Amino acid sequence: MIDPVTLTQALIRRPSVTPADAGALDVLQAALEAVGFACRRYVFSEEGTPDIDNLYARLGTAQPNFCFAGHTDVVPVGDLAGWTVDPFGAEIIDGNLFGRGAADMKAAIACFAAAAGNFAAGHPGFPGSISLLITGDEEGPSINGTRKLLEAIRAEGEQIAHCLVGEPTNPVRLGDMAKIGRRGSLNGLVTVTGVQGHVAYPHLADNPAPKLARLMNRLVELELDRGNDHFQASNLEITAMETSPGAENVIPAWARCRFNVRFNSDHTSEDVERLVRHALDRELIPYDLTIKISGESFLTPPGKLSGLIVDACRAVLGVEPELSTTGGTSDARFIKDYCPVIEFGMASGTMHKVDERVAVADIHGLTRIYEEVLRRYFAG
Numbered sequence: 001m002i003d004p005v006t007l008t009q010a011l012i013r014r015p016s017v018t019p020a021d022a023g024a025l026d027v028l029q030a031a032l033e034a035v036g037f038a039c040r041r042y043v044f045s046e047e048g049t050p051d052i053d054n055l056y057a058r059l060g061t062a063q064p065n066f067c068f069a070g071h072t073d074v075v076p077v078g079d080l081a082g083w084t085v086d087p088f089g090a091e092i093i094d095g096n097l098f099g100r101g102a103a104d105m106k107a108a109i110a111c112f113a114a115a116a117g118n119f120a121a122g123h124p125g126f127p128g129s130i131s132l133l134i135t136g137d138e139e140g141p142s143i144n145g146t147r148k149l150l151e152a153i154r155a156e157g158e159q160i161a162h163c164l165v166g167e168p169t170n171p172v173r174l175g176d177m178a179k180i181g182r183r184g185s186l187n188g189l190v191t192v193t194g195v196q197g198h199v200a201y202p203h204l205a206d207n208p209a210p211k212l213a214r215l216m217n218r219l220v221e222l223e224l225d226r227g228n229d230h231f232q233a234s235n236l237e238i239t240a241m242e243t244s245p246g247a248e249n250v251i252p253a254w255a256r257c258r259f260n261v262r263f264n265s266d267h268t269s270e271d272v273e274r275l276v277r278h279a280l281d282r283e284l285i286p287y288d289l290t291i292k293i294s295g296e297s298f299l300t301p302p303g304k305l306s307g308l309i310v311d312a313c314r315a316v317l318g319v320e321p322e323l324s325t326t327g328g329t330s331d332a333r334f335i336k337d338y339c340p341v342i343e344f345g346m347a348s349g350t351m352h353k354v355d356e357r358v359a360v361a362d363i364h365g366l367t368r369i370y371e372e373v374l375r376r377y378f379a380g
């Protein structure tokens with residue numbers, strides 16, 4: 001049997017700050033192989049990005065294949081002096097297990113493994129398979145991770161029927177919230193080009209700054225929608241603004257601003273770009289706009305998969321999680337193109353912070369919830 005607390009500690013003691021793996025996947029693979037998983041590793045490379053190690057593990061050969069997905073990479077420790085413990089020491093103090101990645105999301109990965117091991121031991125010959133899809137590139141550029149891993153295993157004939165991502169979804173307590181969708185994310189850069197000159201001779205220059213200000217106003221006033229049954233309203237935020245470097249007596253040559261749009265399931269990224277261009281065009285000011293899409297919005301409508309999480313939480317904790325689409329993006333944005341996907345993991349209060357930690361009781365609780373999900377899933 002896998003002890004999820006010991007496995008969480010072993011994973012935290014591998015300082016796998018993206019793109020480093022530091023042996024984290026080896027620790028996980030050894031634990032999974034001991035309970036019968038067949039493991040495959042995939043190193044992906046791409047020009048200009050670091051090589052990343054990934055793991056796909058499967059227990060059983062039958063369909064349906066229920067997949068747990070996640071990442072072993074972690075964000076940097078940040079302000080080391082702000083930590084009261086060694087961020088990679090995995091100490092347990094007063095019932096809390098401390099360490100970078102405890103909440104996001106090494107404990108959840110240990111819970112995947114322990115729940116799968118427990119379930120398989122109690123249900124030999126269960127009608128299906130359990131798999132783990134684990135990347136080392138979620139907190140980084142996400143180029144050599146989940147997206148390529150999904151493509152690679154599909155090319156090898158693997159099919160995933162349903163997927164549960166173990167991101168920390170609970171704002172305060174285990175059982176608060178599961179995520180059934182995510183907003184999309186789009187980054188834009190608007191540039192207005194003028195003519196640089198002396199501030200005392202403005203008729204010999206063309207100042208781009210006030211023109212950009214007018215365009216920014218159009219962006220800020222743009223109402224994309226008012227939200228829908230499952231999502232809050234889409235939102236655009238200005239994230240940066242600057243002009244060409246100069247001095248107090250120089251009219252700048254160019255001015256530009258960056259913005260980010262978090263958009264709901266009312267729109268594709270193409271819709272958002274069209275609406276943004278339409279708003280900017282109304283000023284009749286020449287501008288240049290470049291757009292980068294980080295992910296499309298998606299929704300797994302409440303149904304069988306969300307019902308499994310809700311029922312499992314009720315059975316184990318006596319509470320029903322809210323089904324939400326709030327928060328940032330996750331690798332679920334890639335998985336949604338393959339199968340229905342839902343996210344449920346640890347409490348998120350300390351993720352990415354100093355003194356990141358999870359309650360030991362929650363590690364046991366989440367293991368039981370995942371085990372209950374498997375039991376109900378394979379009971380049909």
Ligand SMILES: [Zn+2]
Nearest residue numbers: 104105138167
């Ligand atoms: Zn995460």
